[in-house]
Amino acid sequence: MKKLILPAVVFAVGVSMVNGxxxxxxxxxxxAPLYQRWAVEYNKQVPSIQVNYQSVGSGAGVKNFLQGVVxxxxxDAAMTDEEIADAPRGAVLVPATAGSIVLAxxxxxxxNLKLSRAxxxxxxxxxxxxxxxxxxVGANPGMALPDRPVNVAYRSDGSGTTYVFTQHLSxxxxxxxxxxxxxxxxxxxxxxxxKGNEGVTALVKQAPGTIGYVEYGYAEQNGLTVASIExxxxxxxxxxxxxxxxALASVELPExxxxxxxxPTTPDAYxxxxxxxxxxxxxxxxxxxxxxxxxxxxxxxxEGQSLSVQLGYIPLPEAVVSRxxxxxxSVE
Amino acid sequence: xxxxxxxxxxxAVARRWPDFFQWLCRAxxxxxxxxxxxxxxxxxxxxAPALDKLGLGFLSGASWQPNRDRYGVLPFLVGxxxxxxxxxxxxxxxxxxxxxxxxxxxLPRPVRQCIRFVVELLAAIPSVVYGLWxxxxxIPIVQSLGTWVSERSGGFPLFxxxxxxxxxxxxGIVLALMVLPTITxxxxxxxxxxxRVLREGAYALGATRWETILGVILPTAAPGVVAATILALGxxxxxTMAVAMLIGNSPRLSASLFAPSGTLASLLANQxxxxxxxxxxxxxxxxxxxxxxxxxxxxxxxxVLRYTERRTAGIR
Numbered sequence: 001m002k003k004l005i006l007p008a009v010v011f012a013v014g015v016s017m018v019n020g021x022x023x024x025x026x027x028x029x030x031x032a033p034l035y036q037r038w039a040v041e042y043n044k045q046v047p048s049i050q051v052n053y054q055s056v057g058s059g060a061g062v063k064n065f066l067q068g069v070v071x072x073x074x075x076d077a078a079m080t081d082e083e084i085a086d087a088p089r090g091a092v093l094v095p096a097t098a099g100s101i102v103l104a105x106x107x108x109x110x111x112n113l114k115l116s117r118a119x120x121x122x123x124x125x126x127x128x129x130x131x132x133x134x135x136x137v138g139a140n141p142g143m144a145l146p147d148r149p150v151n152v153a154y155r156s157d158g159s160g161t162t163y164v165f166t167q168h169l170s171x172x173x174x175x176x177x178x179x180x181x182x183x184x185x186x187x188x189x190x191x192x193x194x195k196g197n198e199g200v201t202a203l204v205k206q207a208p209g210t211i212g213y214v215e216y217g218y219a220e221q222n223g224l225t226v227a228s229i230e231x232x233x234x235x236x237x238x239x240x241x242x243x244x245x246x247a248l249a250s251v252e253l254p255e256x257x258x259x260x261x262x263x264p265t266t267p268d269a270y271x272x273x274x275x276x277x278x279x280x281x282x283x284x285x286x287x288x289x290x291x292x293x294x295x296x297x298x299x300x301x302x303e304g305q306s307l308s309v310q311l312g313y314i315p316l317p318e319a320v321v322s323r324x325x326x327x328x329x330s331v332e
Numbered sequence: 333x334x335x336x337x338x339x340x341x342x343x344a345v346a347r348r349w350p351d352f353f354q355w356l357c358r359a360x361x362x363x364x365x366x367x368x369x370x371x372x373x374x375x376x377x378x379x380a381p382a383l384d385k386l387g388l389g390f391l392s393g394a395s396w397q398p399n400r401d402r403y404g405v406l407p408f409l410v411g412x413x414x415x416x417x418x419x420x421x422x423x424x425x426x427x428x429x430x431x432x433x434x435x436x437x438x439l440p441r442p443v444r445q446c447i448r449f450v451v452e453l454l455a456a457i458p459s460v461v462y463g464l465w466x467x468x469x470x471i472p473i474v475q476s477l478g479t480w481v482s483e484r485s486g487g488f489p490l491f492x493x494x495x496x497x498x499x500x501x502x503x504g505i506v507l508a509l510m511v512l513p514t515i516t517x518x519x520x521x522x523x524x525x526x527x528r529v530l531r532e533g534a535y536a537l538g539a540t541r542w543e544t545i546l547g548v549i550l551p552t553a554a555p556g557v558v559a560a561t562i563l564a565l566g567x568x569x570x571x572t573m574a575v576a577m578l579i580g581n582s583p584r585l586s587a588s589l590f591a592p593s594g595t596l597a598s599l600l601a602n603q604x605x606x607x608x609x610x611x612x613x614x615x616x617x618x619x620x621x622x623x624x625x626x627x628x629x630x631x632x633x634x635x636v637l638r639y640t641e642r643r644t645a646g647i648r
Contacts, residue, residue: 059606149494156581156598158398158606183399184606192498192592193581195602202467207475207496 020048021292027061027074028160029196030215031097031276034311035074038304042296049292058160059184065091065279071293073279076160077184078258090282092331093257094324095275096300098314100244101165102272104204104224105211107131107146113227114139114236120229121173123150123211125180126190131209139236146209152191153203153212158184161197164260164274165213171263172271213272216244217312231271232263243270244314253323273314283332290332297328372623379620382613390617396583396599398607403614405621407585411500411593412625415575416568418504418589419511424561427515431557432545434516435523448520455513463577466506471497471578474505478590495590498580503595506574511564518563522556522640523549555640562633570626572597596622 025035032055039051056064058075065073066087074096084091103120105113115123119135122128128135132145155162166182180186194200200212201222211227216239219226228236237243247261247269261273278297284290301324305315316324382390386403393404434448478495485491526549534544550557580592581602596618607615 057605059608151494151496156576157602180397181399185398185603187395187397187583189584191582192496193594193602194498195576195581199577203496203498206467206471210496 020050021289023049023051023072023289023293023296024054024070025051025061025072025074025278026054026056026064026070027279028058028076028276029055030076030099030160031074031313033217034097034304034308034313035300037307037311038296038300041304041307042299045299046295049296051296057158059158062279065281071284071289072297074276075279076274076276077163078275078277079279084256087281089284092280092282092327093277094280094297094301094327095253095257095316095320096278096297096324097305097308098244098248098273098275098316099312100216100239100247100270100273100314101161101168101213102216102219102224102239103211103227103229104201104214104219105227106204106208106225107148108208110143110145111225113143113225114230115227116230117172121169121176124152124154124169124188124190125173125176126152126188129190139230148209151207151210152188153200153210154188154191154193155185155196155200155213156193157195157199159196160184160274160276161213161215162186165272167260167262168272215312216314220312229271231267231269232265233267233269235267237268237270239270241309241314243268244273245317247271247273248275248314248320249317253320257323257327275316275320280328280331282330287332294328294331298325301325301328372620375616375620375623379613379616382610382617385610386614386617390614391621394585398603398611398614401610403610403617405596405599405618407583408594408596408599408618409621410585411579412569412595412597412622414500414593415503415507415579415595416565418501419507419568420561420565422505422508423512423515423564427512427560427564428519428557430512430516431519431523431560432550434520436541436545451516452513454509455517459510459571459573460577462506462510463574466502466574466578470502470505474499474502474590482588482590489587490589492586492588493590496580496592498578498592499588499590500579500593501589503575503579503593506578507568507571510571510574511567514564514567515560518560519553519557522553522560525556526552553640555636559633559636559640562629562636566626566629566633569595569629570597570622572601576601596625 032053035053039053043050058077061073062075062079062083064070066083068088078093079091103115107113116135116139119128119139122135129150131148131150137145163182163184166180166186170177170182180188192203194203194212197214197218200214201218201224204210204212204224205222214224226239228238230236246266247264250264250266250269251259251261253259259275263271280293280297284293301316301321305321308315382403390403390405391409392406393402394406395402395404396407430451434444475495475497478499478501479493481491482493482495530548530552531544534548539547575595576598579594579598581594581598582592583594586593600615600619600622603611604615
C-alpha cells in the first residue's frame with residue numbers, strides 16, 4: 001500500500017498539470033505578498049489552478065499586461081486612459097486590496113507624535129528643519145521635542161507608494177503641488193533616498209531624527225514608530241486597518257473603478273490610503289483561462305480579504321467588493 | 333599511423349582544420365565587437381528622443397524631475413566623478429603598497445601567495461554584500477565621525493553637516509575596497525614583469541633594496557601602475573548596486589562629503605523599473621553617457637598598458 005502512495009501522488013500531480021491552468025501575473029510590489037499568499041491558499045482549494053505572480057513594479061506590470069506577456073497585471077497606479085485605450089484585449093480594473101502609507105519616525109523616547117497637515121507638508125518641502133519647530137510642537141503640547149535636525153527619508157526608486165504619498169501632499173499643500181507635484185518618483189527638495197520599502201526602513205532605523213514614508217505592513221513587521229496624521233476633518237488619526245477602511249468607504253467609485261481616496265472627509269478616516277488594482281483583459285482567447293482567472297480573483301475578493309489584515313493590508317469595504325465583482329463578471 | 337601517412341593521406345584534412353579553427357576564432361571575436369556595437373546602437377536609439385529634445389543642456393542641467401519632464405544630469409555626473417575620485421584616493425596608496433610588498437621577497441613565497449589570494453578574493457564578493465556591509469558598518473562610522481567633523485569645521489563647505497551616513501564619502505569608502513584588488517593585481521603584474529637585469533644592475537651599483545624599488549623598479553613599472561589605476565577608475569564609475577544602497581540617492585548638488593548624492597549608475601538602477609515615456613529616453617541618454625565614459629576610461633587604461641609593454645620590450 002505504502003509503495004503505491006508516492007506514484008499515485010506523482011500521477012495526480014502530473015494529471016493536474018496536464019488538465020490544470022497556469023495563470024501568470026506581474027506587477028506592483030506592494031500587494032505581492034498578499035497575491036502570492038492567495039495563490040498558495042487557492043491552489044490548496046483548487047489544485048488544478050496554479051497562479052504565478054511576479055513582483056516587478058507597477059510600471060513594468062502594466063507594460064507586461066499591455067504586451068500580453070502575462071494573463072493579468074497589477075498596479076498601484078491603476079492604468080492611465082491612454083494605457084486603457086492601448087490595451088489590445090481591452091482592460092478591466094479590479095480593485096483587489098488596499099493599504100495605508102504611514103509616516104515612520106525615529107525619535108528616541110517619543111512614541112505618539114502627531115503631525116498636522118502643515119507640518120507634514122513642511123517637512124517634505126524641506127522647510128521644517130528642526131524637530132522643535134513650532135509647526136510640529138503646536139500639535140504635540142507637553143512633548144519634549146528635541147532640537148534635532150529633521151532628516152527626510154524618501155524612496156529613491158520609482159514606486160506606487162511615492163505616487164500615492166505625493167498625491168496626498170499635493171492635495172493638502174498647493175505649494176507642494178506647484179513645486180514638486182506627484183509621480184512615481186519626484187525630486188524632493190531635502191533628505192536622502194533609500195531603495196525600496198526596506199531601504200527607507202533602514203534609513204529610519206539607523207539615524208535618530210529621521211522620518212520617512214513606508215507601507216503600513218512594512219512598518220508593522222519592522223516595529224517602526226508611526227505618527228498620527230491630521231485628516232481633512234482636523235482629527236489626528238492613528239493608522240490602523242479600521243481607520244484605513246473608513247477612508248476607503250468614503251469614496252464614490254467611478255465607472256472604471258479608478259479612484260484614490262486622496263484626502264478623505266470622513267472624521268475617523270486615516271488620510272493616506274490607496275487601492276491597488278488587478279488588471280484583466282476584457283476578452284481572453286481561451287475561455288477556460290478566463291474562467292480560471294475570474295475564479296481566482298473572485299476568491300481573492302471574498303475569502304482572500306480575510307488574509308489581508310494579518311499581512312498588513314486593509315480589507316475592501318463591502319460596497320467596493322460588490323462593484324469589483326460586477327467588473328469581474330464583465331470579463332469574457 | 334606513420335608520419336608519411338599523416339603527410340600524405342590526411343594532408344588535406346590537416347590543412348583544413350587550422351582554417352576552420354581560424355574562422356571560428358575570428359567569428360567569435362567579431363561577435364563580441366558586434367554585440368558591443370549592438371548595445372551602443374540600441375541605447376542610442378532609445379535615447380534619440382531625449383537627445384533631440386534636451387541636447388547638451390542635459391549635461392549642465394541640475395534638476396531631475398520626471399513628473400515635470402525636466403532632466404538634467406549634472407548632479408549625477410558630479411557624483412559619479414566624486415565617488416570614483418574618493419575611491420581612488422583611498423585605494424591607491426594601500427593598493428600600490430600591497431603590490432610592492434607582494435612582488436618583493438619580504439616574506440616566503442607561500443605566505444605571499446596566501447595574501448595575494450585574499451586580496452584577489454575581495455574582487456569576488458558580490459556588490460550587494462558590499463552594500464549591506466556598508467549599511468551596517470560604514471554608515472554608523474561615517475555618521476558619528478561626520479557629525480564630529482562637521483561640528484568642528486566651522487561651516488567649511490566640504491564638511492558641512494548634517495551627516496546622516498548615506499553620503500558621497502560612504503559610497504567612496506566602500507568603492508575603495510571594491511577597486512583595491514584591481515589596483516593591486518595589475519600593479520603587481522607590472523612590478524613582477526620588471527626585468528631582473530635592472531634590479532641586479534641597481535644592486536651592483538650599490539643601491540639599497542628601497543633605493544632599487546623606488547628608483548628603478550617603480551619608474552619602470554609606472555605605466556602599468558597608471559593603467560591599473562585607470563581600470564580601477566572605470567570599475568568605480570560603473571558600480572551600481574553598492575552605490576545605490578549607500579549614496580543616499582539625491583538629485584541635488586552639494587559640495588559636502590557628508591551630503592547624499594547620486595551617480596549615473598545608481599540613477600539608472602533606481603528609476604528604470606518604473607520609468608515611462610520621456611523618462612525612459614532621458615535615462616537611456618544617461619546610460620549612453622555612462623557607457624561612453626567607462627569605455628573611454630577602459631580604453632585609456634588599455635592604451636597605457638600597451639605602451640608599457642612596448643617600452644619595456646627592449647629591456648627584456
